[in-house]
Amino acid sequence: MGKMLSHLPKTPTRSFFRRSVHEVAPDLIGATLLVDGVGGRIVEVEAYHHTDPAAHSFRGPTGRNAVMFGPAGYAYVYRSYGIHWCLNFVCEPKGSASAVLIRALEPTVGLSAMRRRRGLADERLLCSGPGRLCQALRITGRQNGLALDEPPFELFARQGEVELVTGPRIGITKAADWPWRYGLKDSRFLSKPFA
């Protein structure tokens, strides 16, 4: 595992994330995320800024969102609808409480492990959604607060340019029209197509 990726430069994680979510989010498209050696290419993310009514941090620090108020370059994992897990990367200077939600991957490494964890799903549905990719990469609340430049996480910067698309975020009611969803154009692994 990882052999074919060994030539890729690792992302300088801490400094990479110590920027605006609106710079980090598009830069994550095309990057490769592995957890314990399993994962793929990021094809869809959403930015959540602390001034954003849809962000968990909007109303101030609580037990759940504490990691968002810490330094950049850490994982914020929360439970969604009592059933699923969702993975975020904390961005910006400490205390700004902003993060990028990882919404979809193109599976590239550890396909058999991901299929096993996801059950009957075909490849296109393995990681095409925030809850699905957490199940495929076995991400749970145990990874909440872990540094993204240390095991089990591995992040590899994308090579070259990619074609980006943007649009409104999925599944929210507040600030639903803000175009803070970023994706890889025409990817078949998006959680939903862009309009």
Added chain:
DNA sequence: TGCCCGATTAACT
């Protein structure tokens, strides 16, 4: 303490 609802998904009609 009680109540509402959500950064979702899969299985329906």
Added chain:
DNA sequence: GTTAATCGGGCAA
């Protein structure tokens, strides 16, 4: 297209 599953967080009382 619609809806059940499932439960912790956040806020009102």
